[in-house]
Amino acid sequence: MSVEDVKKLADGRTYTAKQAKNNGLIDExxxxxxxxxxxxxxxEHLHFMRWNQMKDFCSRCFPKQNx
Numbered sequence: 001m002s003v004e005d006v007k008k009l010a011d012g013r014t015y016t017a018k019q020a021k022n023n024g025l026i027d028e029x030x031x032x033x034x035x036x037x038x039x040x041x042x043x044e045h046l047h048f049m050r051w052n053q054m055k056d057f058c059s060r061c062f063p064k065q066n067x
Contacts, residue, residue: 005024009023009025017029036048
């Protein structure tokens with residue numbers, strides 16, 4: 001993708017999966033379990049975190065400060 005093409009798309013908009021695919025930003029659309037299976041086959045070591053795990057991880061790393 002050329003720099004000019006990127007600049008046309010990178011204007012702060014949020015794209016749906018279909019729009020992202022049509023604009024060449026992603027290769028395919030898949031569900032989480034399908035993506036996880038496909039990536040696990042291609043990579044040696046892989047650990048997936050779900051949002052609630054990531055949220056817990058972040059809250060432990062960056063506890064709220066009372067000021």
